[in-house]
Amino acid sequence: MPIPRNGDISERMQALGSLHTIKNLNTQPIVIARITQMLQDPATNTDELSLAIRTDQGLTTRVLKLVNSAFYGFPGKIGSISHAVVLLGFSTVKNIVLTASVLDIFKTNSGGQFARNVWKHSLACGVAAQSLARTVEYEFQEECFVAGLLHDIGKVVLFQLAPDDFSRVVEHTDKMNTLFYDSECKILGISHQEIGGMLIEQWRLPKKILNAVSSHHNPASLEDDDSKLTAIVHCADIFARALGYGNSGDKKIPMIDDKAWDTLKLDTVNLERLFDTIESEWEKAEVYVQEL
Ligand SMILES: [Fe+2]
Numbered sequence: 216m217p218i219p220r221n222g223d224i225s226e227r228m229q230a231l232g233s234l235h236t237i238k239n240l241n242t243q244p245i246v247i248a249r250i251t252q253m254l255q256d257p258a259t260n261t262d263e264l265s266l267a268i269r270t271d272q273g274l275t276t277r278v279l280k281l282v283n284s285a286f287y288g289f290p291g292k293i294g295s296i297s298h299a300v301v302l303l304g305f306s307t308v309k310n311i312v313l314t315a316s317v318l319d320i321f322k323t324n325s326g327g328q329f330a331r332n333v334w335k336h337s338l339a340c341g342v343a344a345q346s347l348a349r350t351v352e353y354e355f356q357e358e359c360f361v362a363g364l365l366h367d368i369g370k371v372v373l374f375q376l377a378p379d380d381f382s383r384v385v386e387h388t389d390k391m392n393t394l395f396y397d398s399e400c401k402i403l404g405i406s407h408q409e410i411g412g413m414l415i416e417q418w419r420l421p422k423k424i425l426n427a428v429s430s431h432h433n434p435a436s437l438e439d440d441d442s443k444l445t446a447i448v449h450c451a452d453i454f455a456r457a458l459g460y461g462n463s464g465d466k467k468i469p470m471i472d473d474k475a476w477d478t479l480k481l482d483t484v485n486l487e488r489l490f491d492t493i494e495s496e497w498e499k500a501e502v503y504v505q506e507l
């Protein structure tokens with residue numbers, strides 16, 4: 216479900232007290248916010264992007280560490296952002312920069328073990344989403360990685376801004392052995408999908424990513440062209456749970472939604488081979504685990 220622009224959701228957020236401060240959540244240093252804006256502009260070129268990244272030493276170091284990891288296949292060979300763009304392409308570097316900035320929200324909160332578990336689960340979902348996208352020949356494979364990384368970000372925000380409400384949800388989830396999402400809907404009347412969606416909207420990331428984050432637990436609600444990316448993230452979340460990588464607040468492995476299954480034609484996919492691919496990609500993604 217796309218995020219409603221007014222009314223309903225903000226009223227529910229107000230009801231949660233501190234959550235309305237999401238607008239003030241300092242998740243991105245100014246330079247990253249500026250780069251994220253630049254990345255949405257098709258006219259941005261490599262020189263402009265490199266220059267903007269270089270103004271932030273921490274970001275430059277992090278991006279170079281990521282591009283030189285086994286995950287991208289050129290370990291230790293890339294010395295500058297412009298070199299990275301030549302070897303990996305603008306779109307890949309763009310997504311690495313987005314990832315590097317996403318990491319900050321996991322780092323800036325004091326979530327300790329919870330944030331680390333969600334980060335691992337989210338990373339596994341990103342890896343699974345990218346592998347699945349490749350398997351079903353979906354065009355926007357890197358966006359799948361980013362959307363997978365972000366899909367549960369609302370849980371981290373909830374933890375950070377409304378710790379008491381978060382604890383009530385955790386308690387209910389454990390007691391009833393249910394999905395974290397179902398507990399949120401029952402106890403709070405709002406879920407991490409919607410909260411995460413608001414953050415994505417604030418960051419002005421592409422609509423596809425917004426829809427995937429805000430509908431990954433009910434992909435059947437989407438009608439438009441973006442439903443494929445949402446279906447991929449929905450399945451990848453379930454695959455990450457099945458593989459036991461990380462944890463994002465519950466122990467459930469839900470069924471794959473029928474519409475998502477049909478959209479991706481999963482009948483024609485060799486799931487065993489896909490799981491092998493996800494496992495080997497997961498090992499290569501170690502650098503991202505270390506980053507937190
Ligand atoms: Fe979720």
Ligand SMILES: [Fe+2]
Nearest residue numbers: 366367452463
């Ligand atoms: Fe998840």
